[in-house]
Amino acid sequence: MHNMRCLSARRGLTSLLLIAVTLLGLQACESEKHKEGEVKLVAERDDAIEIVTENMNFKMVKEIPSGWHTFRYINQSDQTHFFLLDKYPEGKTLKDAKKEVFPVFQEGMDFISNGAPEEGVAVFANLPPWFSEVVFSGGSGLISPWMTTETTLKLDPGYYIVECYVKMPNGTFHSVVGMAKALVVTSEVAPERVLTQDVQIAISSAVGIVFSDNIRKGKQTFSVFFKDQKVHENFVGHDINLVKYEAGADLKVLEHWMNWANPEGLISPAPEGFTFLGGVNDMPAGNTGYFSADLEPGNYAFVSEVPNSMSKNMLKTFVVKDE
Numbered sequence: 001m002h003n004m005r006c007l008s009a010r011r012g013l014t015s016l017l018l019i020a021v022t023l024l025g026l027q028a029c030e031s032e033k034h035k036e037g038e039v040k041l042v043a044e045r046d047d048a049i050e051i052v053t054e055n056m057n058f059k060m061v062k063e064i065p066s067g068w069h070t071f072r073y074i075n076q077s078d079q080t081h082f083f084l085l086d087k088y089p090e091g092k093t094l095k096d097a098k099k100e101v102f103p104v105f106q107e108g109m110d111f112i113s114n115g116a117p118e119e120g121v122a123v124f125a126n127l128p129p130w131f132s133e134v135v136f137s138g139g140s141g142l143i144s145p146w147m148t149t150e151t152t153l154k155l156d157p158g159y160y161i162v163e164c165y166v167k168m169p170n171g172t173f174h175s176v177v178g179m180a181k182a183l184v185v186t187s188e189v190a191p192e193r194v195l196t197q198d199v200q201i202a203i204s205s206a207v208g209i210v211f212s213d214n215i216r217k218g219k220q221t222f223s224v225f226f227k228d229q230k231v232h233e234n235f236v237g238h239d240i241n242l243v244k245y246e247a248g249a250d251l252k253v254l255e256h257w258m259n260w261a262n263p264e265g266l267i268s269p270a271p272e273g274f275t276f277l278g279g280v281n282d283m284p285a286g287n288t289g290y291f292s293a294d295l296e297p298g299n300y301a302f303v304s305e306v307p308n309s310m311s312k313n314m315l316k317t318f319v320v321k322d323e
């Protein structure tokens with residue numbers, strides 16, 4: 001009898017303990033779940049490298065590991081900008097660029113702005129021989145004022161300059177007044193990541209911009225494959241910029257504005273009726289970059305910042321339907 005009571009008491013205790021353990025376990029699971037969610041959110045937030053422009057500047061870290069990165073470019077200004085990553089040859093730095101590169105481009109541009117394009121082009125012969133070794137390694141496309149864009153790129157170790165060469169209303173390049181910053185990419189490698197896309201784009205000088213024209217509304221991720229690359233008449237390579245345009249906006253105006261070597265090109269303010277939504281900047285042949293954008297129904301174009309983009313098949317329009 002005594003034993004029986006004891007047994008049942010023990011059973012009761014065991015059951016209580018079991019319940020307690022189960023409850024604790026459940027609680028632990030709950031908090032783990034909660035934590036897991038939190039960690040994931042933090043990871044998603046911290047995963048991207050933020051670049052902020054407030055006033056002719058780039059606020060960002062000075063050093064990152066090599067490999068794949070998503071750059072979140074936050075344009076908190078009234079001007080249209082982009083960022084381009086220039087990989088500099090060994091031993092050359094921002095100091096050398098400020099001394100030997102930026103003044104040459106600005107002097108050439110000033111001639112062009114003042115109606116002397118031939119003298120302007122002649123000035124570019126004064127670029128230092130090592131400038132031809134600079135590797136344009138991708139970046140964002142143009143992004144309109146007060147907008148954010150995300151571009152995902154793979155970077156090799158090295159010394160880079162992050163720059164924007166949109167011009168101020170007086171023709172001064174943004175790079176000359178503060179939009180040029182050094183970025184060191186170390187030999188440490190960033191964690192591997194899974195890259196997917198909703199829309200595939202290929203660009204080449206042979207056939208221009210190629211994509212399948214069934215782009216849907218909502219958040220879309222685009223992959224951009226650079227099938228080839230070349231130096232165009234305005235000394236830059238081809239790239240991809242996504243533009244939303246209002247009905248009636250003149251695409252010839254866009255084509256003209258996209259060429260920095262035109263006095264009226266790549267200058268603030270950007271032409272009315274066009275909203276720039278990012279893209280993937282100039283990269284060497286064989287590379288792929290990614291960008292994403294949230295698309296509302298409307299008229300869009302992919303355009304390169306090269307002269308004569310229409311005849312080069314580098315200004316391609318498409319419509320996003322409300323379905």
Ligand SMILES: [Cu+2]
Nearest residue numbers: 081164166174
């Ligand atoms: Cu800029």
